[in-house]
Amino acid sequence: MKNCIENTKKTDKSFFQLIRKSDEGNFNLRVGKIINSKGYELPTPSFIPVATNASIRALDSKKIIELGIKGIFVNTYHMHLAPGEDYVEEAGGLHKFMNYQGVIFTDSGGFQAFSLGQAIVDGVGKIVSIFSKEGKRRNKNEEKFAEIKEDKIIFKSHLDGKIIELTPEKSIMIQQKLGSDILMVLDECTSPLSSYEYTKKAMERSKKWAKICLEYFKQTTKGDQFLYGIIQGGYHYDLRKDSAEFICSLDFDGIAIGGSLGTSKENIKEILSWVLPYIPENKPRHLLGIGSIQEIFTAVENGMDTFDCVIPTRYARTGTVFVKTPPSFVKDITAKYYNGYETKRYHKPVDENCNCYTCQNYTVSYLHHLFYVGEISAMTLLTIHNLNFYNNLLADIRKSIIEGRYLEFKKNFFQI
Amino acid sequence: MKNCIENTKKTDKSFFQLIRKSDEGNFNLRVGKIINSKGYELPTPSFIPVATNASIRALDSKKIIELGIKGIFVNTYHMHLAPGEDYVEEAGGLHKFMNYQGVIFTDSGGFQAFSLGQAIVDGVGKIVSIFSKEGKRRNKNEEKFAEIKEDKIIFKSHLDGKIIELTPEKSIMIQQKLGSDILMVLDECTSPLSSYEYTKKAMERSKKWAKICLEYFKQTTKGDQFLYGIIQGGYHYDLRKDSAEFICSLDFDGIAIGGSLGTSKENIKEILSWVLPYIPENKPRHLLGIGSIQEIFTAVENGMDTFDCVIPTRYARTGTVFVKTPPSFVKDITAKYYNGYETKRYHKPVDENCNCYTCQNYTVSYLHHLFYVGEISAMTLLTIHNLNFYNNLLADIRKSIIEGRYLEFKKNFFQI
Numbered sequence: 001m002k003n004c005i006e007n008t009k010k011t012d013k014s015f016f017q018l019i020r021k022s023d024e025g026n027f028n029l030r031v032g033k034i035i036n037s038k039g040y041e042l043p044t045p046s047f048i049p050v051a052t053n054a055s056i057r058a059l060d061s062k063k064i065i066e067l068g069i070k071g072i073f074v075n076t077y078h079m080h081l082a083p084g085e086d087y088v089e090e091a092g093g094l095h096k097f098m099n100y101q102g103v104i105f106t107d108s109g110g111f112q113a114f115s116l117g118q119a120i121v122d123g124v125g126k127i128v129s130i131f132s133k134e135g136k137r138r139n140k141n142e143e144k145f146a147e148i149k150e151d152k153i154i155f156k157s158h159l160d161g162k163i164i165e166l167t168p169e170k171s172i173m174i175q176q177k178l179g180s181d182i183l184m185v186l187d188e189c190t191s192p193l194s195s196y197e198y199t200k201k202a203m204e205r206s207k208k209w210a211k212i213c214l215e216y217f218k219q220t221t222k223g224d225q226f227l228y229g230i231i232q233g234g235y236h237y238d239l240r241k242d243s244a245e246f247i248c249s250l251d252f253d254g255i256a257i258g259g260s261l262g263t264s265k266e267n268i269k270e271i272l273s274w275v276l277p278y279i280p281e282n283k284p285r286h287l288l289g290i291g292s293i294q295e296i297f298t299a300v301e302n303g304m305d306t307f308d309c310v311i312p313t314r315y316a317r318t319g320t321v322f323v324k325t326p327p328s329f330v331k332d333i334t335a336k337y338y339n340g341y342e343t344k345r346y347h348k349p350v351d352e353n354c355n356c357y358t359c360q361n362y363t364v365s366y367l368h369h370l371f372y373v374g375e376i377s378a379m380t381l382l383t384i385h386n387l388n389f390y391n392n393l394l395a396d397i398r399k400s401i402i403e404g405r406y407l408e409f410k411k412n413f414f415q416i
Numbered sequence: 417m418k419n420c421i422e423n424t425k426k427t428d429k430s431f432f433q434l435i436r437k438s439d440e441g442n443f444n445l446r447v448g449k450i451i452n453s454k455g456y457e458l459p460t461p462s463f464i465p466v467a468t469n470a471s472i473r474a475l476d477s478k479k480i481i482e483l484g485i486k487g488i489f490v491n492t493y494h495m496h497l498a499p500g501e502d503y504v505e506e507a508g509g510l511h512k513f514m515n516y517q518g519v520i521f522t523d524s525g526g527f528q529a530f531s532l533g534q535a536i537v538d539g540v541g542k543i544v545s546i547f548s549k550e551g552k553r554r555n556k557n558e559e560k561f562a563e564i565k566e567d568k569i570i571f572k573s574h575l576d577g578k579i580i581e582l583t584p585e586k587s588i589m590i591q592q593k594l595g596s597d598i599l600m601v602l603d604e605c606t607s608p609l610s611s612y613e614y615t616k617k618a619m620e621r622s623k624k625w626a627k628i629c630l631e632y633f634k635q636t637t638k639g640d641q642f643l644y645g646i647i648q649g650g651y652h653y654d655l656r657k658d659s660a661e662f663i664c665s666l667d668f669d670g671i672a673i674g675g676s677l678g679t680s681k682e683n684i685k686e687i688l689s690w691v692l693p694y695i696p697e698n699k700p701r702h703l704l705g706i707g708s709i710q711e712i713f714t715a716v717e718n719g720m721d722t723f724d725c726v727i728p729t730r731y732a733r734t735g736t737v738f739v740k741t742p743p744s745f746v747k748d749i750t751a752k753y754y755n756g757y758e759t760k761r762y763h764k765p766v767d768e769n770c771n772c773y774t775c776q777n778y779t780v781s782y783l784h785h786l787f788y789v790g791e792i793s794a795m796t797l798l799t800i801h802n803l804n805f806y807n808n809l810l811a812d813i814r815k816s817i818i819e820g821r822y823l824e825f826k827k828n829f830f831q832i
Contacts, residue, residue, distance in 0.1 A: 058791075083785045
């Protein structure tokens with residue numbers, strides 16, 4: 001195919017291999033693989049499920065492996081609070097601690113500076129539901145748990161109120177002790193409600209922190225971990241351009257795009273089109289906090305290799321299942337009706353054509369019952385289904401890019 | 417061996433086979449098997465985990481099968497409330513509804529007349545923790561949810577407050593629709609604080625109900641289910657004797673021993689010694705609501721074939737693991753120390769010699785972490801360990817009885 005170019009050029013460390021590029025549909029499609037220092041391979045593009053506390057909620061690590069999930073995303077801030085990076089290091093690092101043989105990403109703690117800080121004040125972004133020791137649910141406009149200073153982030157632990165200072169160096173040091181494969185620089189994730197001025201100031205600070213992180217990392221790394229710089233700048237062309245130019249000029253192993261990505265997939269597309277020209281082709285790109293089914297297609301079409309999000313797992317825990325039915329691609333298993341039938345009488349799987357463990361073994365009526373009576377196995381079973389759905393989708397996308405029929409695949413998927 | 421008698425005599429329906437009896441140590445030891453109408457076999461003695469809502473908490477049915485659990489105990493009252501027996505019947509019965517290939521016991525709803533009735537007033541028995549729609553925890557001396565009448569039990573649903581009347585006939589009818597293998601007659605489970613007079617009155621009522629249940633069952637059964645009578649009478653010799661004589665004179669497929677069993681394993685032993693002479697040898701015996709490790713030995717030594725209890729699963733969900741260390745046989749994984757080490761630093765399995773999935777894959781430090789941060793996978797993993805422990809224990813007991821070395825096995829197990 002003339003619009004597909006074989007490209008096996010590796011980065012210096014052979015950490016990322018670009019296998020195929022395609023401009024089908026004028027998109028920036030690519031297929032590759034990330035190989036960590038342990039030799040575990042992650043095909044790209046891949047969706048990376050979030051495993052906040054070194055555990056994908058409701059699943060154990062062997063189940064993650066069985067599902068064919070080759071990469072997960074662990075939160076540094078949470079691991080610092082419990083059990084603490086020293087304990088994880090002593091256990092032999094995250095892979096051994098949780099018994100997961102795959103590629104582990106860690107964030108820097110910067111996102112929590114937003115989710116536990118300005119997001120609470122603004123009542124925006126991810127669902128903010130922090131339970132205090134007394135079980136009280138905190139909501140928007142309540143106490144902030146994070147404050148940004150010029151040289152660090154100051155957290156108040158949501159577990160025990162302890163004050164935690166996170167500097168760029170400390171973030172890297174924690175991630176090194178955790179032993180993840182892909183580390184992120186400390187950055188400030190701004191709120192979509194932040195002003196241009198504030199977003200600019202934060203972006204400049206993130207640039208400074210990125211440089212400090214990289215220098216600290218280079219001095220201390222044993223060569224078995226890989227560091228990503230993060231492009232910030234909100235939904236502002238000049239700020240994204242400035243950040244991209246700076247971050248991509250540094251010697252990072254990969255590039256992440258973070259912060260506020262606007263309010264629609266069109267915004268995401270725009271932001272990605274602003275920054276993409278600056279990112280070297282041979283560096284893997286990670287889109288932070290994405291996404292929905294629509295967003296995943298947008299990310300793939302704009303040259304992204306990996307993306308993490310809580311959507312499939314969080315949806316599963318509230319009874320929402322992914323199905324191949326556009327435009328929403330979801331159904332609510334806790335609702336009274338399913339596919340037009342009374343849910344309690346729907347003695348068929350979530351999706352009759354699905355190959356997942358849950359669909360092979362259980363009916364909608366049974367899963368509905370488990371949710372109704374509050375059995376936690378229901379969360380496990382739907383998490384398996386949803387992650388399998390995402391995993392299959394990305395496998396299909398990779399295959400279609402390699403075979404030069406991405407547009408056809410997409411058309412069929414959206415039934416348009 | 418002279419104290420072991422080969423006995424393959426079957427009941428009329430070939431539902432129970434007694435394989436071997438042994439009077440080693442002057443105990444009444446027996447090994448046999450229960451075979452349901454689907455051909456699934458349950459070796460006896462066996463511990464039967466509780467699957468209240470047609471689900472062992474935190475496990476899915478395939479996991480139950482993988483664990484080698486051949487029998488489970490489902491609560492009729494809960495299944496009547498949700499999803500309702502008509503829905504389960506429509507799904508093809510409990511085995512198909514939950515996708516479990518094994519022997520399913522159902523109780524009659526009589527135990528809930530106690531646990532949701534007098535137990536709340538007395539603050540005794542099982543942990544009473546019923547959450548109302550508003551999430552308020554009800555405790556002892558609060559509202560009763562069940563009342564006993566001469567001819568029925570009247571429940572107020574703990575889910576929606578709906579009034580439910582349970583007669584002996586209705587209990588059997590519900591269990592028939594659920595499609596369990598082993599059904600129990602409706603009985604009244606009295607409180608250990610009940611007077612002799614009340615216990616006697618309740619026992620007489622249970623006798624009457626047992627007869628009604630049996631008659632209704634005989635008129636309606638398709639021959640694929642088996643009905644157990646229940647011996648009641650609290651911790652009173654003459655009442656137990658009276659109840660045993662009556663229940664065992666009727667044509668039940670098996671005999672259960674229910675109600676208050678006193679306050680120690682010595683009491684249980686005494687009660688079993690009172691009733692055992694009345695129970696025909698060729699009928700399987702089930703001891704309701706037992707038990708702890710000590711109680712299981714007591715049950716086995718006194719001719720019991722099966723026994724159900726929430727102990728291994730409920731303990732698991734609070735972080736308590738079973739280990740081969742007398743006298744308690746448990747450890748708390750949420751505690752600061754484990755085997756004398758800081759738990760967070762104990763990077764070894766719960767039990768290094770354990771063959772369970774959890775011990776083969778995860779360390780105490782990781783499980784401790786999962787509990788600390790509230791990951792529900794922790795409950796799943798410990799449930800697997802605890803049920804495997806119980807299952808192995810019963811397999812070892814069966815083997816030791818067959819090989820005529822039960823006393824030796826017990827001595828080693830208790831390290832005495």
